[in-house]
Amino acid sequence: xxxxxxxxxxxxxxxxxxxxxxxxxxxxxxxxxxxxxxxxxxxxxxxxxxxxxxxxxxxxxxxxxxxxxxxxxxxxxxxxxxxxxxxxxxxxxxxxxxxxxxxxxxxxxxxxxxxxxxx
Amino acid sequence: xxxxxxxxxxxxxxxxxxxxxxxxxxxxxxxxxxxxxxxxxxxxxxxxxxxxxxxxxxxxxxxxxxxxxxxxxxxxxxxxxxxxxxxxxxxxxxxxxxxxxxxxxxxxxxxxxxxxxxxxxxxxxxxxxxxxxxxxxxxxxxxxxxxxxxxxxxxxxxxxxxxxxxxxxxxxxxxxxxxxxxxxxxxxxxxxxxxxxxxxxxxxxxxxxxxxxxxxxxxxxxxxxxxxxxxxxxxxxxxxxxxxxxxxxxxxxxxxxxxxxxxxxxxxxxxxxxxxxxxxxxxxxxxxxxxxxxxxxxxxxxxxxxxxxxxxxxxxxxxxxxxxxxxxxxxxxxxxxxxxxxxxxxxxxxxxxxxxxxxxxxxxxxxxxxxxxxxxxxxxxxxxxxxxxxxxxxxxxxxxxxxxxxxx
Numbered sequence: 001x002x003x004x005x006x007x008x009x010x011x012x013x014x015x016x017x018x019x020x021x022x023x024x025x026x027x028x029x030x031x032x033x034x035x036x037x038x039x040x041x042x043x044x045x046x047x048x049x050x051x052x053x054x055x056x057x058x059x060x061x062x063x064x065x066x067x068x069x070x071x072x073x074x075x076x077x078x079x080x081x082x083x084x085x086x087x088x089x090x091x092x093x094x095x096x097x098x099x100x101x102x103x104x105x106x107x108x109x110x111x112x113x114x115x116x117x118x119x
Numbered sequence: 120x121x122x123x124x125x126x127x128x129x130x131x132x133x134x135x136x137x138x139x140x141x142x143x144x145x146x147x148x149x150x151x152x153x154x155x156x157x158x159x160x161x162x163x164x165x166x167x168x169x170x171x172x173x174x175x176x177x178x179x180x181x182x183x184x185x186x187x188x189x190x191x192x193x194x195x196x197x198x199x200x201x202x203x204x205x206x207x208x209x210x211x212x213x214x215x216x217x218x219x220x221x222x223x224x225x226x227x228x229x230x231x232x233x234x235x236x237x238x239x240x241x242x243x244x245x246x247x248x249x250x251x252x253x254x255x256x257x258x259x260x261x262x263x264x265x266x267x268x269x270x271x272x273x274x275x276x277x278x279x280x281x282x283x284x285x286x287x288x289x290x291x292x293x294x295x296x297x298x299x300x301x302x303x304x305x306x307x308x309x310x311x312x313x314x315x316x317x318x319x320x321x322x323x324x325x326x327x328x329x330x331x332x333x334x335x336x337x338x339x340x341x342x343x344x345x346x347x348x349x350x351x352x353x354x355x356x357x358x359x360x361x362x363x364x365x366x367x368x369x370x371x372x373x374x375x376x377x378x379x380x381x382x383x384x385x386x387x388x389x390x391x392x393x394x395x396x397x398x399x400x401x402x403x404x405x406x407x408x409x410x411x412x413x414x415x416x417x418x419x420x421x422x423x424x425x426x427x428x429x430x431x432x433x434x435x436x437x438x439x440x441x442x443x444x445x446x447x448x449x450x451x452x453x454x455x456x457x458x459x460x461x462x463x464x465x466x467x468x469x470x471x472x473x474x475x476x477x478x479x480x481x482x483x484x485x486x487x488x489x490x491x492x493x494x495x496x497x498x499x500x501x502x503x504x505x506x507x508x509x510x511x512x513x514x515x516x517x518x519x520x521x522x523x524x525x526x527x
Contacts, residue, residue: 005242005244005245006242006244007242008149008150008153008231008241008242009228009231009241009242009244009250011147011150012150012153012154012227012228012230012231012241013224013228015150015151015154016154016223016224016227016228017220017224019154019158020219020220020223020224020368021220023200023364023367023368024204024216024219024220024364024365024368026200026364027199027200027202027204027363027364027365028204030200030201031200031201031202031203031204031363032203033203033204034203035205039203039205040205040206040207040208041207041208041209042207042209042210042269042270042271042272042360043271043273043354043359043360044271044272044273045354049209049272052209052270053209053269053270053271053272053274053275054267054270054275057275057279058279060283061279061282061283064283064286064287064435065283065286067287067439068286068287068289068290071290071443072289072290072293075290075293075294075297078294078297078450079248079249079297079300079306082297082300082301082304082450082454083300083304083305083306084304085301085304085454085457085458086304086461086468090458090462093454093455093458096454097451100447100451103447104447107443107444107447111440116435116436116439116440117436118431118432118435118436119432
């Protein structure tokens, strides 16, 4: 595994971003440019916008993000183990079983506490 | 791509070009080919999707522009290009304009690790599966950025909902992805496909496939998980302020993502290009992959056009209380079964190149375990469905009238 393997990936990244930029700018050149006040205010079903939109967000979205981070990290630990499970033998399996058990205990606690409810 | 590249590279060196330059040019050509596939297919995909949706809804669909409406997408593209490009005054100019690019580029980038045939692929990363997960979550980031930078209440609410949905369903998605990785013992897409020479992974672990299918349907924001465009409540969701080709890019990214997921499922669970005579010619191998991916893609369209939208609390409860525990149970059971089989010498240590006969005991055991779990999942869904129906058919709830006594 060398850094060179990512050569084609970065080339593809450059090409796709460049292409997207070109398309977006063709639109800018081809389309009309007649900005008016009404056009450029935030859309609120035809009403005058009331206050800024970026205000405080409901806590439940934050809770979902925290839950996701916990599980995402768990998954990241699973991935290298899944690749080398054959070589790790019974020891690897036992260690992972303990790890999973701890996480399941946490998951059950979270469930019982109502952390998974969407009220 | 490798084959074409080395061929081209040799040709250029033979004709007297600098070796480094030759390598660079051939790399560029290969990358252009790889990026060309998704860009060309997306134009066809939009047409296919509209035709299929029309047929399901008993309509004819686009049939005016070009033969059987094939040129419709080009007409739409031209129309979108001719639209005024508006950046709302309240929006964050930089983030607002970058979000569609990120959304589009993230989907195209997935194709870097998609092998088309055993010899034609963008790049065979050792961490291919991880790369797919990482790049696909850039799409989530783009949606969040778009919703936030638009400075619009509908857009922000839509983005919150969509992002909470996408990040939630990423957990079972990756757990389901772990099963092919575990079975193949590698994250490289090429190895995962080759490891299915004895038996497709969908047979070894149908539950992982079902979870992956449901989660990827959610990841693309398609019905029944289409909170992403809950027209009736959020007008258009996170892309409400976008016009012209910037909207078109979100649109193209979504359509392409659906097909990409179909191809990925074919690669991860249905043996990719494996099929009769695939070794004869790369074209046959490519046709097999396309056919499998296409069929899965068509079923997602079918699903999209038949089921109603779910409420966000139902979606979240289904994910966290059903899919996540099940996917963890699945990975634990599959790894245990695989270990037991290997200790008893009943499964080949290396699945790559294994024959059908080698895989038979492993197949039977894994299929039994997974079948039991799948039946359990279906049982839960059936019971929940019955409960919901009973609730819906029950007498309407009597709300207590607000009286003078409670008012004070």
